Amino acid sequence: MSFASDIKNELIEKSELARAMGGMKECCIHAEMYGIFLFCRDFSSSNICIKTENMEVASLFASYASTITGRSYNLEQTSSGKYRVNIKKAEERKLILEHFGHTGQEVNRRMYRSNLEDECCLSALLRGAFLSCGTITDPEKDYHLEFVMSHKVLSNDLLKLITEIHLPSEDGSVDYARKEFDPKYILRRGVHVVYFKDSESIENILTFMGAPDAALEVMGTRMYKDMRNRVNRKMNFENANAGRAFNAAYRQIEAIRFIEEEKGLGFLPDDLRELATLRLENEDYTLSDLADNLKEPISKSGVNHRLKKILETAEGLGWKG
Ligand SMILES: [Zn+2]
Structure with a gap:
């Protein structure tokens, strides 16, 4: 399994555990759902569909869609071995879009801040976004973590959101003036990519999203490579x-x-x-x-x-x- 897939599994596992134990606030569950839907391949009145190489991600998408519509959804496997979940009925798509304040008729896919109740929700939304459209290179080869999307405006919204993240320092205090992350943007073969190239940002963003084990692995690899x-x-x-x-x-x-x-x-x-x-x-x-x-x-x-x-x-x- 790829490094990216391992991380997604860790994110899902920890998120599921937190939800099961009542350790995740309702606002954050909503934000994580929003991240998954907003950053998936299609999110409009004519199409809501996720396509991913990770079965757990597809299952989570299907289960979140079910909690909104009350219907159940099957995972389909594409010829290339990916997993797809397609919300085929228009009225069900409408329910999902409305759940997040979207009409599905928007010209530009944008992030609606009304889906974020508080700072706590940033982490959950970013985790959802990464599950949907993120990937990471094995740190043995390179330091690279990215979010890939087909809408320029959405990539701007994501860039802005990431620069608003504040990490607490060791004593728990938060310095709101400090800029924690400096994500980069590139237009690559028609898709918009928000990415990080330095290992420290990658370690921090992984921890922030809820994958501390993966962050430690990246850190360990970095230290080993330095040595x-x-x-x-x-x-x-x-x-x-x-x-x-x-x-x-x-x-x-x-x-x-x-x-x-x-x-x-x-x-x-x-x-x-x-x-x-x-x-x-x-x-x-x-x-x-x-x-x-x-x-x-x-x-x-x-x-x-x-x-x-x-x-x-x-x-x-x-x-x-
Ligand atoms: Zn929250």
């Missing part, structure tokens, strides 16, 4: 350093072999000859290893200085390293 990136950067850095050291040692050995062939190592003064021999015999030695293994240990920079002199000697003899 993995840090480790990779460190390893690349160390590999690059090791590579540089290896190249330097290789050059030194080439130079020493050249001197040996041209003049013999006896050509070098004692201090350089000792180091040259040590270098030849221990290709894997670092500068500190070399420094520590001289008869009279010297500093790393002292070793470096002597190696430079060896290279210069080789060059003086015609080495083109």
Whole structure:
């Protein structure tokens, strides 16, 4: 199952539990219903229909429609494996539209604020909207959560609603001046998309809608990815350093072999000859290893200085390293 589907199932499960336990206010139940209907594919006097890959969402839509009309509705399965619930009778569509203050004749599909009684209802409405028209990418691949709709005005209403959300801080206080969310908008192949691209907003909006487990999962993935990136950067850095050291040692050995062939190592003064021999015999030695293994240990920079002199000697003899 997709990550998006898992989240929708979590949202539905938690919402159903809250309703069953009497933990959801009537105003919020109404707002959640409104979110599902308003953001579904068709919501007009000629058509009210949801089409979704998630069976639980389709069932919830059908059960909410039933609570309004008193009829029951079947889930149909489309050829592409999606689930569809279609309110076929005009009088039943009318009942649903009127339930939310819509006539079904509106030119633009808009969000009627009369369906939101209080701030508590924002979360429920957004959850309904996400169930109907939302999707989220697996955070392993990318951070992306979006709401997709075919009405520009509705997308504006949603953008505005999201920017009105206020999250309580840890001590429970609410800062009404702070803007919690900065959703983005894009017109993509004729549909209007309201979306988030940063993991922190996605974590917060998931928590706000009522999917804290999913939010934790996104957060966990983000932390894991951050750590993995840090480790990779460190390893690349160390590999690059090791590579540089290896190249330097290789050059030194080439130079020493050249001197040996041209003049013999006896050509070098004692201090350089000792180091040259040590270098030849221990290709894997670092500068500190070399420094520590001289008869009279010297500093790393002292070793470096002597190696430079060896290279210069080789060059003086015609080495083109
Ligand atoms: Zn409410």
